Amino acid sequence: ETGVTQTPRHLVMGMTNKKSLKCEQHLGHNAMYWYKQSAKKPLELMFVYSLEERVENNSVPSRFSPECPNSSHLFLHLHTLQPEDSALYLCASSQGGQKNTEAFFGQGTRLTVV
């Protein structure tokens, strides 16, 4: 138990569906992240939120839409995805502004697009 909870753990969706991934952290952190990990590939940073403001967006397609309503919650809204978007989506949080900060990760959502 890392203090970062992701739901659902598994998701199968069609290309025309709309779904959302949810992340919640109980650590009092002020920064949250979305990562994508495809099979046998490194983690790809998708979005960064610091103090509920988006600070980085690594050229992610618009079919992925993040939302950070408060410092404890982060969502990733999905629509009209492609099969190549099937991957493990990981959420993480950390305390920004500290020199020795570390990131805590959730267990991830295994997404399959059919």
Next chain:
Amino acid sequence: LAKTTQPISMDSYEGQEVNITCSHNNIATNDYITWYQQFPSQGPRFIIQGYKTKVTNEVASLFIPADRKSSTLSLPRVSLSDTAVYYCLVGLGGSYIPTFGRGTSLIVHP
């Protein structure tokens, strides 16, 4: 962010000590060195972090030479459950955004 270089894979046997070295030639003065462990289909898990010399916790040791251009993660007496991917990260602490490379895939054999 400082670029890191690690071996792609390593093999070991149960009970052996494993040392994984990471090169980070352009590490900045304020950068800390952090190691994570990741099992398949799980999120990475923090192992250890250091700035200089040696750091030890209940899981591993981290050795950092004086020039800080490399670091070595040492896992004592590995077991099969230590089979995982190990990532070395460096970054400016104040605006740290964890960016992962390919990591080192460690396989521990019986």
